[in-house]
Amino acid sequence: MTSENSQSLSKVTKSILNQNGIKLNKNLGQNYLIDKNKRDQIVGFGNISKEDVILEIGSGIGTLTIELAKKAERVIAIEQDTKICEILARRLKEEKIDNVELINDDALKVDFPPFNKIISNLPYQISSPITFKFLDYDFDLAILMYQKEFADRMNGKVGTKDYSRLSAMLYFKCDVEKLTDVSCESFIPKPQIDSTVVKLTPKENKISDDDFETYSKFTKALFQHRNKKIRNALIDSRHIISGIDKKVLKRNLNEIEDERLIEYLKKRVVVLDPEEILFISRELKPAFEE
Structure with missing residues (x-):
């Protein structure tokens, strides 16, 4: 010193x-x-x-x-x-x-x-x-x-x-x-x-507590596999979000018709900004419900 x-x-x-x-x-x-x-x-x-x-x-x-x-x-x-x-x-x-x-x-x-x-x-x-x-x-x-x-x-x-x-x-x-x-x-x-x-x-709450809880689960699941494509990352870490069966989740993801969501699923986790992760977590939450 x-x-x-x-x-x-x-x-x-x-x-x-x-x-x-x-x-x-x-x-x-x-x-x-x-x-x-x-x-x-x-x-x-x-x-x-x-x-x-x-x-x-x-x-x-x-x-x-x-x-x-x-x-x-x-x-x-x-x-x-x-x-x-x-x-x-x-x-x-x-x-x-x-x-x-x-x-x-x-x-x-x-x-x-x-x-x-x-x-x-x-x-x-x-x-x-x-x-x-x-x-x-x-x-x-x-x-x-x-x-x-x-x-x-x-x-x-x-x-x-x-x-x-x-x-x-x-x-x-x-x-x-x-x-x-x-x-x-x-x-x-x-x-x-x-x-x-x-x-x-x-910060003043930008999102609701319910949205943040969902966002938190999706963020944790995605960053387990930060270099994978989002679809694969979510499938591999599905247990963090819900107890859904792997086959059921794959079927639900295959049935998505929203073009924007389909394109997101092809991207790698690390290129998504927080606002995009929030969008995905809100839109994909129903797909994790059996």
Whole structure:
């Protein structure tokens, strides 16, 4: 680290881990931020007021948690590792911080208490499922740190290698804004790839909940086979959309008369933009009913 501030956070983090005999497991996404400047920048991006209730996933020893708690009404901090959770509980007590609700559990399995902002250095191995889970909740904004290549996929353009189920799902739900990159040198243990902080701002609902549920199923089915033709991708992943028999689905697809739909079925998944996937999901939904 180049600055004294960065060094002090690094020293504090290493000292706490050493005192408690903690060896971080990067395979579990335990990469702790040790750059104070970046930590403060992330907190600043949240534009936190005393009315905000902030959800933090993977709170660790409290690098973000303690600073968030100083500015917010309340912080809901979820940490799966029991020993690390106990360390954070002690730190909060020592700092006389009483506005943190600490949850020792798997963030993918618990229902989140009410919140209005999400600010997290996410455990990298749950980046995809936790992001999809966020989309089920209403919030004002999210400031999230991801591995750089994952963040690139969030805004993937149609037809590129970064275009994915993730980018297609976010299209109707959130605006995605890249805020800053964070060097791999800013963490312990040092990950192999740099990170990116992004801001998610929910969009006004462009489609109904029912349409989005159907769209979600079709998007998941299609991107299981992103380079296949749409007809084949849907047949191969039909179980994601419904329990329809393969022969029945083939018959239903063969009976389609709409020329536009027939042409779409011949295209490859990766060339369809989200609006086209929405059109297909609406129009083809009846074909998946036995």
